[in-house]
Amino acid sequence: MSMWNKRRDDEPSKSAAPTITPRPAPPEPTPVPVVKKEATPPTMSSTPLKSPELDGPRGAATIGKAVKVNGQIVSHEDLYVDGDVEGTVELMQHKLTIGPNGKVHASAIKAREVVVLGSIQGNVEASDRIEIRKDAKLVGDIKTARIIIEDGAYFKGSIDIVKAEPKPASAPAARQQPAAQAAPASAPAAAPAAAEVKR
Amino acid sequence: MLPERLKTLLRGPLGAVSGPGSSGVTAIPASLFGGSLSKDKEKLVQRQSRGLEQFFSYIRDQVGLSILDLSGANQENVNFITNLGHKLYSEDIARGLRDAFGDENPTEQANPGRIEYFLKQNLDYEEGQFDGVLVWDSLEYMAPPLLAATVERLSRIVRPKSYLLAFFHVEEKMGAVPRYSFRIQAFNTLLFVDRGQRMPVQLFNNRSLEKLFGKFESVKFFLTREQLREVIVKR
Numbered sequence: 001m002s003m004w005n006k007r008r009d010d011e012p013s014k015s016a017a018p019t020i021t022p023r024p025a026p027p028e029p030t031p032v033p034v035v036k037k038e039a040t041p042p043t044m045s046s047t048p049l050k051s052p053e054l055d056g057p058r059g060a061a062t063i064g065k066a067v068k069v070n071g072q073i074v075s076h077e078d079l080y081v082d083g084d085v086e087g088t089v090e091l092m093q094h095k096l097t098i099g100p101n102g103k104v105h106a107s108a109i110k111a112r113e114v115v116v117l118g119s120i121q122g123n124v125e126a127s128d129r130i131e132i133r134k135d136a137k138l139v140g141d142i143k144t145a146r147i148i149i150e151d152g153a154y155f156k157g158s159i160d161i162v163k164a165e166p167k168p169a170s171a172p173a174a175r176q177q178p179a180a181q182a183a184p185a186s187a188p189a190a191a192p193a194a195a196e197v198k199r
Numbered sequence: 200m201l202p203e204r205l206k207t208l209l210r211g212p213l214g215a216v217s218g219p220g221s222s223g224v225t226a227i228p229a230s231l232f233g234g235s236l237s238k239d240k241e242k243l244v245q246r247q248s249r250g251l252e253q254f255f256s257y258i259r260d261q262v263g264l265s266i267l268d269l270s271g272a273n274q275e276n277v278n279f280i281t282n283l284g285h286k287l288y289s290e291d292i293a294r295g296l297r298d299a300f301g302d303e304n305p306t307e308q309a310n311p312g313r314i315e316y317f318l319k320q321n322l323d324y325e326e327g328q329f330d331g332v333l334v335w336d337s338l339e340y341m342a343p344p345l346l347a348a349t350v351e352r353l354s355r356i357v358r359p360k361s362y363l364l365a366f367f368h369v370e371e372k373m374g375a376v377p378r379y380s381f382r383i384q385a386f387n388t389l390l391f392v393d394r395g396q397r398m399p400v401q402l403f404n405n406r407s408l409e410k411l412f413g414k415f416e417s418v419k420f421f422l423t424r425e426q427l428r429e430v431i432v433k434r
Contacts, residue, residue: 132272147277148274149272149273149274150274151274153272154271154291154294155271155272155289155291156289156290156291157288157289158265158286158287158289159272159277159281159286159287159288159289160286161281161282
């Protein structure tokens with residue numbers, strides 16, 4: 001048993017060594033800088049429309065490209081669709097991303113933000129904004145506050161710009177007051193937001 | 200080389216088929232209806248547009264109008280029209296032509312069934328639905344039967360007293376013409392994004408345009424440096 005424990009102790013120390021870098025002045029500090037260099041390029045993307053978060057389902061529920069859904073989808077979190085969906089999609093206060101392989105044929109799509117890299121056939125209501133990326137296809141009527149259409153995107157339908165309600169101006173102020181009164185600054189502000197999300 | 204039916208189809212309203220020095224329709228490339236002949240890098244030209252200025256002079260002081268753009272959606276036009284408080288409808292007629300008639304089969308543009316399909320897919324709107332239509336140069340790429348049906352449909356879907364803005368290359372340029380994407384920059388300024396070359400099916404002079412829009416109340420012309428004739432048509 002002691003042998004196993006020793007081995008276990010040894011193994012983490014080997015694996016942790018490159019990340020923690022506690023070794024006293026090793027002659028080869030190169031691994032750490034190399035890792036950092038690899039991490040920097042994605043954050044340096046200068047084009048706002050190609051932010052990496054929009055190209056993948058990070059932190060969002062996902063419908064994979066081999067999945068086909070027929071019916072009503074109601075989500076209380078962000079959703080990434082890379083498969084086929086037929087029916088209605090309602091995300092209300094969340095973000096819907098249609099991946100490059102995603103095909104949505106819906107009578108109604110409602111979300112706070114919609115990003116289209118694949119194809120949508122149906123009317124879309126995005127309370128905040130909609131992005132139609134290059135090579136994406138959207139056939140339907142759009143109702144939104146803001147719209148971004150990349151060159152090379154195909155859109156057929158109508159665009160109705162609906163001015164955002166004046167809620168955002170008062171909502172942050174209301175959130176700041178309880179946050180300021182509470183002891184921790186950021187935690188109380190995040191908690192009610194999470195509660196709202198779950199409802 | 201081409202069948203007689205195709206030659207007739209390409210001849211246009213004035214019997215004009217080919218440019219100076221050309222022997223006839225055989226000079227027309229296979230990609231006649233398919234878009235660019237060469238995929239050169241995009242060239243941008245910004246210039247004043249009297250036609251656009253006229254078009255907006257009729258709608259700029261109103262809000263909540265319905266405007267149809269036949270060139271497909273682009274960010275500039277969407278922003279400009281919607282910022283004026285109008286609702287924008289977008290149709291990509293160039294793509295619709297390809298979908299309905301194919302790239303290399305212009306004879307289909309005389310097929311009544313295909314014409315009906317094209318109109319159903321691209322201009323299926325209620326009578327008098329629009330307060331203005333940005334036609335751009337899309338009518339140049341239509342053979343006479345399709346063109347007549349399209350203009351007839353346009354006259355139905357726009358309200359009386361509303362306007363169309365259409366562009367036509369001038370008659371002297373009989374060869375391939377630049378294929379543009381038209382981006383609205385201001386009430387009187389357009390950005391021309393050159394997307395290569397394309398062969399128009401028909402070329403028009405003032406008289407043929409007046410005849411084409413004979414059912415409309417008036418037709419007004421503006422000639423530009425790009426050998427384009429800007430036309431404001433009043434329903």
